[in-house]
Amino acid sequence: xxxxxxxxxxxxxxxxxxxxxxxxxxxxxxxxxxxxxxxxxxxxxxxxxxxxxxxxxxxxxxxx
Numbered sequence: 001x002x003x004x005x006x007x008x009x010x011x012x013x014x015x016x017x018x019x020x021x022x023x024x025x026x027x028x029x030x031x032x033x034x035x036x037x038x039x040x041x042x043x044x045x046x047x048x049x050x051x052x053x054x055x056x057x058x059x060x061x062x063x064x
Contacts, residue, residue: 018043
């Protein structure tokens with residue numbers, strides 16, 4: 001994670017993509033707004049908490 005936040009997220013600097021964990025529609029709206037403000041120009045992908053964990057695990061394993 002980069003740019004500290006209490007919001008669960010993962011940033012792939014190579015592809016300029018922000019993966020943000022959300023659990024409901026209201027959270028998805030605020031997560032999108034937060035991502036656009038914090039990471040302008042980055043692609044935003046909203047994921048369930050479980051899918052975010054899988055994404056982080058998958059990326060760290062492929063970089064090892």
